[in-house]
Amino acid sequence: MGPSQIKKMPPISIPEIAPTVVANRLLPMTVKKWLTGLMAGLVLCGNTAAKPVVHTVSGPVAADELGTVLAHEHVLVDFVGADLVSPERYDRAEVIEKMLPFIEAAQAAGVETMVECTPMFIGRDSRLLAELSERTGMRFVTNTGLYGAVNDKFLPPYAWTETAEQLADRWITEFRDGIDGTGIKPGFIKSAVDRDAEMSAVDAKLIHAAALTHLETGLTIAVHTGPGPGLAQLDILAEHDVAPSAWIWVHAQGAKDADVLEAAKRGAWISLDGIRGRSVDQHLSRILMLRATGHLDQVLISHDAGWYDPAKPNGGEPRGYTLLFEEMIPRLLGAGLSVAEIDQLLTTNPARALTVNVRRDNAL
Ligand SMILES: [Zn+2]
Structure with missing residues (x-):
């Protein structure tokens, strides 16, 4: 740098x-x-x-030592629903054998850290990630929080009965004591809201809970939003004096340019994370728009790829984590981005996004 x-x-x-x-x-x-x-x-x-430090499944790592980071990927996702999801539905050793070549291919492309964005009740498995990390040397960052998209299919009953404070207490406890008795700390908060312009009460509560958790832990809040209500979430965060720079608009490639730009102007992170063959052009134009408006230092890029799906025979056919290096980066260089700017997208930006830790109560 x-x-x-x-x-x-x-x-x-x-x-x-x-x-x-x-x-x-x-x-x-x-x-x-x-x-x-x-x-x-x-x-x-x-x-x-x-x-600043990022909590990976294998322990804390200085943010500037994370190396090349894929900011939004998945090793395992189980869409069965909150009522049935369980590690009993798959064999960890089988998942590792299946996903190993994909992780190794990412490593061969230079990736050192993967932010694994599967939330609890949709297949989050910190033990699986720790084993995979030990086996490969890849660092994984896992999360706390609840996923309110897909009409709340992945929310447990307590999401409705508990207050935002009670939900935040659960997530803060995971940060303090580790996840499910493993001692593994979440490295960020992952949530999700439905696409409706008007946020449902339960989705809004999740964002309030995320804000409270952020204030206590400093963890960054990444919210699956897509074309849904992004700016409304920033308004909720503002009620808690949480800075927009503590929030990531996940799947922002699906949102309107004007909304994404407004969020960027307020200071939010913009995650363009669905890079796949047919979307390279769309990603390119969005990245160039954000660069032209002076917001390249708030952009995250990734594939939202993987994953082992326990509902499919032998986990299905995962998508790999290397298209970014094979197609996206050459296209970005061809469009005039410098090597330093590419490095910023894959190294500096994710490290900063995970450690922004803006807290008004401990400001000077
Ligand atoms: Zn995802």
Whole structure:
């Protein structure tokens, strides 16, 4: 990373010193720029006290050591529904054998860290990811939170009866004590909302719970949204004084340009994560639009690929994790992006997205 990129980086917050909010509200532009440079410098100079950390299934890793990151992928997804989902429905060793070549191919393409976005009640399995990580050396980041899309098929009964505070307590406990007795901490909050312009009460409650969890843990909130209500979620976060930069618009490739741009202007992360053969052109034009409007440093790209599906014979036919390297990157370079910008998309941006940790109550 060169000095020109450091200057370009938007405010980065670090747990011990979080000047973002104060800087954004009170300080003149020149001082804001100075602070931004200072904070980036603290990270880059290896000041361990100020280094943000990402919790992977194999333990905490300094954000700047994550390497090339695929920001949204899946190893296993089970669509059977919250009432029936269980690790009993598959054999972990069989899943690992099936997925191993896909993980190894991603590693051969240079991937060192995968953000595994399967939420609980739809097949999240931190033990599986830990075993796969041990076997391959790939780092996986798993999540806490509940998935309210697909008409709530993946929500357990308690999602309706409990308050946002009670749901947040469950997720904060996972962060504090680990998931299901494994000691594995979630590295982010994953939620999902239905596509209706008007958010359902239960979906809105999930976003409130995510905001409360973020305030307590600093975990970034990634929400499966697609063409659904993105800006409305930012409004809910604002009620809790959670900065837009703590929120990722997941599947933003399916949303309107104007909405995505508005979210980016507010400071949100834009995840263009469905890269597959037929969508390369669409991704390219969205990335170029965000670059032209000065938001490339808020873009995440990934495949939303995989996965072993327990409902299918032998787990079905997973999609691989390498099209980004085979087709997307050459197209981006051809469209004028520099190698440094590609590196930003795959290394700097995901590391920052996972560690933004903006908290107004611990700002200077
Ligand atoms: Zn996904």
